[in-house]
Amino acid sequence: MAEQTMSSFVEEIMEMNCLSCVICKEVLRPPIMLTQNIGNVCSTCYEEKCELSQMTSLPNEPMEKILKLMKLPCKYKQKGCNETLSYEELLTHQNGCRYRTKLCALFKFTGCEWEGNRNDFATHFKECHGDHVINFENNIFFLETSLRDLHLVKLLIMNKKIYILRMQTNQEKRRLFYMICNVKDEHSSFCEYSVKHKGSSDNYIKTKSKILSSYNIYNEFDENIAVQVDLDALKQISQISDTITNIFKIKTEDSRTENLDEKILHFFECPVCKNYMKPPIYQCQSGHSICNTCRPRLEKCPTCRAIFGTTRNYSLEGLTSGVQYPCLYHDLGCPEAAVATVISRHERECQFKPYSCPFPNCTSTGNYQTMINHLIAFHSDAVIYNGATGYSESFRLDNSSCYTKIFDRKCVIAFNQIFRLSCKRHADHCLWAAEVYGSNIDMKTYVYEVTIVDMRRPEKKFIRTDYCLSDVSEEELSKRCIMFPNSILSSYSNHGMITFHFNIKEK
Structure with missing residues (x-):
């Protein structure tokens, strides 16, 4: 009888919300804080609501003691759970209760009324809101967003972990706000993420924050706990367009990479480009080090303004043989890490290496596969692919309107590379050149062949070959190309028309 009376008493005070947090309406989690003019607040809400720390609050220890003496029903009782447990057991049980349900995270924006088991949460998103789902690996994903009016919700699926990203702009405050929340309500002492906001320039803005609880998925967007970035600063790095690329990198307990190598690598960071220095490493007269890429561009040390000589930091170079360098493109998703010599070879052909479109006036960028898809x-x-390694073309030799201009530019996709082929005419000669676009491989790996054919007698040919160049300026291209004088070309013309074959070959 006494047990029934206690059970009735508990149900009564539960219905009155006496044991619930005034903010999230969940059973109070210790340490419970009694906040002036607010009421009892659980530990999760007190930590996440920054403004509460500015108010007068006291630990409500008597309430904690009362809760520990009670046996409470599972919050999913109406769904069919009959468990009644002690306060400490209840919190653990509810996190894994098989009757636990979730609302659709888009119900406020689309009116979706789905409610179901948390294990079906991701399945529902995929089936009903597929355009809001981002699957990713290696803890990194990319998201292009507008700097104008923005209000988005994305489901992030990383292996077995599921998160919700909420992002929106406030044009009045000139701020971009966003937060990532854990769908599964798992509390972790280490679960954070960083974001690089990149535009069309090389500059970027980086932020770092912790992943929040699922409570923030369903409530009003709280700008006080969200990450915020200045919209005018983002507009500056986006330059012409109003679009930025957001590179999210999530760190969890099982993917935490803060190890000895990372701590040591901090000392290898170049003060100019912020990349890690690899041999040869140079230093100024005062001993400040700089990488071999930035050294040729500077006369004076950026730290102390001392003159640079040819002095190298051999002590620092000696340490590189024992340090695991992350790939230069690790922020773009590459998981590779190796000693300096090995990682440098890898970086030349890394699949995550960014490419810009090889055609003038096109601003598209992306990794190798993205760029291939874009070109096609x-x-x-103007693209040759599907096994072809070149093309044939004809032009009129006396057409003066094409002088000093690149009159033919094409791309060849072959040998897992992108080749840019260019033809240029002058008053007294014609030029042909081929570049391995966006790659730092040994240029002697590939050659290009230009064949001038006399179409009156196809067996009459003039053939020249040369090594492919790395992507260079148009001025440099004119100095290092294959050149045919017009006096020779005219002897192969057919009624003033010149026919040529332009091919790429692997040595």
Whole structure:
């Protein structure tokens, strides 16, 4: 009888919300804080609501003691759970209760009324809101967003972990706000993420924050606990467009990479480009080090303004043989790490290496596969692929309107590389050149061949070959190309038309 009376008493005070947090409406989690003019607040809400720390609050220890003496029903009782447990057991049970349900995270924006088991949460998103799902590996994903009015919700699926990203702009405050919340309500002492906001320039803005609880998925967007970035600063790095690329990198307990190598690598950071220095490493007269890429561009040390000589930091170079360098493109998703000599070779052909479109006036960028897809989709009339390694073309030799201009530019996708082929005419000669675009491989790996054919007698040919260049300026291209004088070309013309074959070959 006494047990029934206690059970009735507990149900009664539960219905009155006497044991609930005034903010999240969940059973109070210790340490419970009694906040002036607010009421009892659980530990999770007190930590996440920054403004509460500015108010007068006291630990409500008597309430904690009362809770520990009670046996409480599972919050999913109405869903079919009949468990009644001690306060400490209850919190653990509810996190894994098989009757536990979730609302659709988009119900406020789309009116979706789905409610179901948390294990079906991701399945529902995929089936009903597929355009809001981002699957990713290696703890990194990319998201392009507008700097104008923005209000988005994305489901992030990383292996077995599921998160919700909420992002929006406030044009009045000129701020971009966002937060990532854990769908599964798992509390972790280490669960954080960083974001690089990149535009069309090399500059970027980086932020870092912790992943929040699922409570923030369903409540009003709280700008006080969200990460905020200045919209005007983002506009500056986006330059012409109003679009930025957000590179999210999530760190969890099982993916934490803060190890000895990372701590040591801090001392290898170049003060100019912020990349890690690899041999040869140079230093100024005062002993400040700089990487071999930035050294040729500077006369004076950026730290102390001392003159640079040819002095190298051999002590620092000696340490590189025992340090695991992350790939230069690790922020773009590459998981590779190796000693300096090995990682440098890897970086030349890294699949995550960013490419810009090889055609003038096109600003598209992306990794190798993204760029291949872009070229085929938007420049198909000037792209050779599907096994072909070159093309044939004809032009009129006396057409003076093409002088000093590149009159023919094409791309060849072959040998897992992108080649840019260019033809240029002058008053007294014609030029042909081929570049291995966006790659730092040994240039003697590939050659290009230009064949001038007399179409009156196809067996009559003039053939020249040369090594492919790395992508260079147009001025440099004119100095290092294959050149045919017009006096020779005219002897191969057919009624003033010159026919040529332009091919790429692997040595």
